Amino acid sequence: MTLRSTTLSIAHVLIAVSAASAQRLPSNARPEHYALVITPDIPSATFSGTEIIDLTLAAPAKAITLNALELKIPTATANGKPGTVSFDPAKEQATITFADALPAGPVVLKLSFTGILNDKLRGFYLSKTATQTLAVTQFESTDARRAFPCFDEPALKATFDLTLTVDKAATVIANTNVVQDKPTGETKHTVTFARTPRMSTYLVAYLVGNFDCSAHGEADGIPIRVCSTPEKAKLTHFALDAAKHFLTYYDQYFGIKYPMPKLDLIAIPDFEAGAMENFGAITYRETDLLVDDEDGLNAKKNVASVVAHEMAHQWFGDMVTMQWWDNLWLNEGFATWMQDKAAGEWHPDWNYPQGVATELDGTLNTDASRTTRTIRATADTPAQIAEMFDGIAYGKAGAVIGMIENWVGPEVFRQGVHNYLAAHLYANATAEDFWNAQTSTSKQPVDKVMSSFIDKPGVPVLTFASQKAGKVPVAEARFYLDPPTNSPGKADWTIPVCLKGATTQVCHLVSSETPSVPLAPDAPFFYANAAQKGYYRVSYTPEQLKAIVAAAETGLTVPERIGFIGDRWALTREGQGSVGDFLDLALALKADPNAEVLDSTLGTIASIRDRIAADSADDRAKLNAVIRAQYRPIYNNIGSAPSGFDAQQMHVQLFGALGEAGDPEVLEEARAITQDVFSQKKPADSGLVDISIALAAASGTEEFYNAILDFSQKTADPGLQIELLQILTRFRDPALVKRTLEYAVSGKVRNQDSWILLAIELNQRETRSIAWPWVQASWDKVSAQLTTASGAGLVGATGSFCSVDERNQVASFFATHKVDAAERSLAKALDSIDACIRLKQTQEPNLHTWLAAH
Numbered sequence: 001m002t003l004r005s006t007t008l009s010i011a012h013v014l015i016a017v018s019a020a021s022a023q024r025l026p027s028n029a030r031p032e033h034y035a036l037v038i039t040p041d042i043p044s045a046t047f048s049g050t051e052i053i054d055l056t057l058a059a060p061a062k063a064i065t066l067n068a069l070e071l072k073i074p075t076a077t078a079n080g081k082p083g084t085v086s087f088d089p090a091k092e093q094a095t096i097t098f099a100d101a102l103p104a105g106p107v108v109l110k111l112s113f114t115g116i117l118n119d120k121l122r123g124f125y126l127s128k129t130a131t132q133t134l135a136v137t138q139f140e141s142t143d144a145r146r147a148f149p150c151f152d153e154p155a156l157k158a159t160f161d162l163t164l165t166v167d168k169a170a171t172v173i174a175n176t177n178v179v180q181d182k183p184t185g186e187t188k189h190t191v192t193f194a195r196t197p198r199m200s201t202y203l204v205a206y207l208v209g210n211f212d213c214s215a216h217g218e219a220d221g222i223p224i225r226v227c228s229t230p231e232k233a234k235l236t237h238f239a240l241d242a243a244k245h246f247l248t249y250y251d252q253y254f255g256i257k258y259p260m261p262k263l264d265l266i267a268i269p270d271f272e273a274g275a276m277e278n279f280g281a282i283t284y285r286e287t288d289l290l291v292d293d294e295d296g297l298n299a300k301k302n303v304a305s306v307v308a309h310e311m312a313h314q315w316f317g318d319m320v321t322m323q324w325w326d327n328l329w330l331n332e333g334f335a336t337w338m339q340d341k342a343a344g345e346w347h348p349d350w351n352y353p354q355g356v357a358t359e360l361d362g363t364l365n366t367d368a369s370r371t372t373r374t375i376r377a378t379a380d381t382p383a384q385i386a387e388m389f390d391g392i393a394y395g396k397a398g399a400v401i402g403m404i405e406n407w408v409g410p411e412v413f414r415q416g417v418h419n420y421l422a423a424h425l426y427a428n429a430t431a432e433d434f435w436n437a438q439t440s441t442s443k444q445p446v447d448k449v450m451s452s453f454i455d456k457p458g459v460p461v462l463t464f465a466s467q468k469a470g471k472v473p474v475a476e477a478r479f480y481l482d483p484p485t486n487s488p489g490k491a492d493w494t495i496p497v498c499l500k501g502a503t504t505q506v507c508h509l510v511s512s513e514t515p516s517v518p519l520a521p522d523a524p525f526f527y528a529n530a531a532q533k534g535y536y537r538v539s540y541t542p543e544q545l546k547a548i549v550a551a552a553e554t555g556l557t558v559p560e561r562i563g564f565i566g567d568r569w570a571l572t573r574e575g576q577g578s579v580g581d582f583l584d585l586a587l588a589l590k591a592d593p594n595a596e597v598l599d600s601t602l603g604t605i606a607s608i609r610d611r612i613a614a615d616s617a618d619d620r621a622k623l624n625a626v627i628r629a630q631y632r633p634i635y636n637n638i639g640s641a642p643s644g645f646d647a648q649q650m651h652v653q654l655f656g657a658l659g660e661a662g663d664p665e666v667l668e669e670a671r672a673i674t675q676d677v678f679s680q681k682k683p684a685d686s687g688l689v690d691i692s693i694a695l696a697a698a699s700g701t702e703e704f705y706n707a708i709l710d711f712s713q714k715t716a717d718p719g720l721q722i723e724l725l726q727i728l729t730r731f732r733d734p735a736l737v738k739r740t741l742e743y744a745v746s747g748k749v750r751n752q753d754s755w756i757l758l759a760i761e762l763n764q765r766e767t768r769s770i771a772w773p774w775v776q777a778s779w780d781k782v783s784a785q786l787t788t789a790s791g792a793g794l795v796g797a798t799g800s801f802c803s804v805d806e807r808n809q810v811a812s813f814f815a816t817h818k819v820d821a822a823e824r825s826l827a828k829a830l831d832s833i834d835a836c837i838r839l840k841q842t843q844e845p846n847l848h849t850w851l852a853a854h
Ligand SMILES: [Zn+2]
Pocket: 001, 002, 277, 309, 313, 331, 332, 335
């Protein structure tokens, strides 16, 4: 899956606390094939079906247990003999018991079943637009069992024959191609699909509704379609181009051809995740697939990434699947790493490596919490499995894979990937299978490096001492943003450390036993994370730091500059040095010509204002004055009509930062641009429209609010709609903040989006004091909107709080108002609040002193 992309960095992570009982199926029965016949009844929100499961029993048995949840099973036979069905809802299982033991060997299990088409975005569920109701599926991780009785574990792979009977006017899309479509009575038709290859239940998909799939083409002999509801079909062409490119690219990269008879990419109006890699029928949240020709580059970059991610899963995940959810990273880490590699290869001009460096910085911070988890972690219950979809399985695992590729070299790594996939086609694999394949292909100790990162929690920090006789002493430790008071224990990662100095990168394996790394004595500087591919923080001596800053603009690449600033800020948060030193460094790099670098420094300065200066309006005002004085000349230099991607982005970023810092000219211009937009006049600078509306909203009136709300309800563009909804959260008038909160849970916002509005209101310093009491007081309404992932997201949003009072309220409120699958998110949020409280206490006086001197 791809996680939702939001403008928030709500990190959820963490700690395996409870030892909930395992919910695994008995190992006696192994499914080989399912023949499924399903008839949805959309007006009554129900479905019925029959299935024949060919399975093999390892030993004679009187009972067969499989997964079923919110289903009824009126009839069940095995080899023609009737059985009695009983349910264990806590285990999400059904057991069929027979009068006489069934023999070992092949058994034919025949079941009939009925179920509900729910509105919770999981299993077989309903999605509504103004003109139709669709019935669609989302099974990962453990929700196929809500749609048909099945052996719902990733290693229990089988082939599937699927037949659906639906209304005459409805289209059905499933994993494979249609082999028969015949009328059934006056009002229905029955659609039969080709047999699938062996695959896991969580990858089965069937979608019923009025879809427009007119965007179609082919690549490497495979027909590809991009489908949406008809009114959005004009937004599908970009994704089709991307999919055509990636299919050919992956066929070559993996050295294994895409195995399905066709590929469909389908946008679903109501969708919880970002996208889902169902084999041959990939489903998407509309904003992650549909994009207008006129849309900005960032929207296109996002669609390209998500399409590349899900298509990579057709190999990594669908053809070769993790043995169990504890190794989810084998799916998600790989797809996360591959999405930017493939999209970057397609569009080298779109600077994907810069975004990767920014993501890496965020992941390192997430993983530097005391409550982080290991990449491979216990996950037995559905709630624990749901919590595996986090920044560790995606971001950290993806970064570790990128570090290995950078170390062994891209072609050797590609060979190792091919060997791993080829050895486990249509089967399952573990972490060991992956790193053993890489070890034997590269002849390097990849197993040693990967096992230390996959099975150890947290982030290493390398601390360098002064160079002596061509050697730089190095020490390894575990890095925490908020170090624990007790001893952190021995750090013993084996890390490929790639140095850059006088020459191009040279890599050394560093462990806790390594005293030093060699360095040419005449190197003017060295940077210990070449290409910013290493998964670690670095602490330098003051002299080494000075040399890097002096060389930064010419000697470091953009990803390295982003990583360098990220390291310095993380070390400041940990307690090394004062916030004043960091601000001096940030301002020394303020003229950096790259937009991503500027974005990361401006973002960090804004976070200093919101966190360290949270309690002092005076400090915030002074910091705003510094921002205006330092960045106004840079903004002026760029000019009002910049050309080139970086200059255009920087123009918008600086306009936003100056506006938020209260620059009167910028605020006046933002008001004027907004007025032009709403009076249908062409604004002077169309690149500044979005940011101007957002700035104007901060002091916006009710009339302006109503206009935005109205616009959001009328637009048919899903990307624009979510942008407008997010602008509602920029209003600061308390009455309007309350209106947004109420609106989020009014039923008028899709529940895939409603929690995002609440999370933003909780996240923002200016609106938190209204949003948090409101969420608690309105909990019945709020919790009714929550789905599996959004509950964790909402709990995670409280991690941006920064006071002891709020911390205690969060702990006590969620202790009595349990949120499903949010245990780790809560632990992580509390840890994050603690870290912020400590940061504020430590650095507030330092900030005060620094501001007084400026
Ligand atoms: Zn994924």
